[in-house]
Amino acid sequence: xxxxxxxxxxxxxxxTVKYTYHPGCLHVSLTRQxxxxxxxxxxxxxxxxTEELYLLGKQGYRAELIDHEMTQGSGTGLAxxxxxxxxxxxxxxxxxxxxxxxxxxxxxxxxxxxxG
Numbered sequence: 809x810x811x812x813x814x815x816x817x818x819x820x821x822x823x824t825v826k827y828t829y830h831p832g833c834l835h836v837s838l839t840r841q842x843x844x845x846x847x848x849x850x851x852x853x854x855x856x857x858t859e860e861l862y863l864l865g866k867q868g869y870r871a872e873l874i875d876h877e878m879t880q881g882s883g884t885g886l887a888x889x890x891x892x893x894x895x896x897x898x899x900x901x902x903x904x905x906x907x908x909x910x911x912x913x914x915x916x917x918x919x920x921x922x923x924g
Contacts, residue, residue, distance in 0.1 A: 812892045813916075816847075819885045820912060824851045833907055845916045853908035864902045864910075865890035886912075 824834055832852040839846050856864060865886045889912070893900045898916040905911040 809896070812896060816889050816892050816914070819889045820849045823885050824849075827854070828909065829853050832909075835907070840918070841915070843918050845918060847912075847914040847916070849912040849914075850905045850907060851909040855904050855909045856902075858904070861902045861904070865900060
């Protein structure tokens with residue numbers, strides 16, 4: 809669903825703006841890999857701990873690096889992204905990157921992006 813893809817991008821954008829140190833950087837790529845599309849969303853520092861990577865995408869979870877009093881949010885952004893990816897028969901993973909931040913890797917079947 810195209811609207812779901814837009815919501816995914818909106819949620820990722822919101823997280824990057826809220827949680828990336830300023831000035832920060834963002835690198836986004838979209839590539840085709842056979843019958844799938846790979847979206848890589850890579851922002852700069854800070855990054856969650858290695859242990860926290862496994863908790864990202866869970867409803868209500870917010871990484872410890874976040875000053876909860878200073879940053880608005882409910883811990884639903886990445887949970888919503890994870891749910892939307894799952895509904896589209898996609899896969900999502902979280903890793904550290906060379907920018908000192910977080911990489912969100914999302915693979916979608918081509919048919920899910922085009923409503924097929």
